[in-house]
Amino acid sequence: MLLISCPWCGPRDETEYHYGGQAHVPHPENPESLTDEQWAEYVFYRDNPRGPFAERWVHSTGCRRWFNVLRDTVTYEVLAVYRLDEPRPELPQAGGNR
Structure with a gap:
């Protein structure tokens, strides 16, 4: 279960x-001014990376507000949560100083 x-x-x-x-x-x-191909790319094509990925979520049974979640697509770990009016948080580099 994801929290x-x-x-x-x-x-x-x-x-x-x-x-x-x-x-x-x-x-x-x-x-x-977009061609049909450009419009289709905007509507249907999205990134599908391994690792950190910024996603939109809505708290549908709570406050019903939209926000962003930075989630690792391999481990499902939630790395950060931030409002739509906030910039994407920077993640520490792997192997950095501890």
Whole structure:
């Protein structure tokens, strides 16, 4: 079971949330000028990395607010939680000073 800490409500079980896809995907500046292929890429194609990945989640059975979660896609560990108006947090480099 995944424990996610809502920025407003605190830690809750993952069953209280709904996944909203990749975070930080900018809306096209001029969507009317996109080709069908470019529009399809914006709508359907997302990154699928191994390791830290920024995702959007909504606390659907709680405060109903959207926020971002930085989660490791290999271990499922939640590395950081931050509001939509906050920048993505920097992660310490592997093998750095302790």
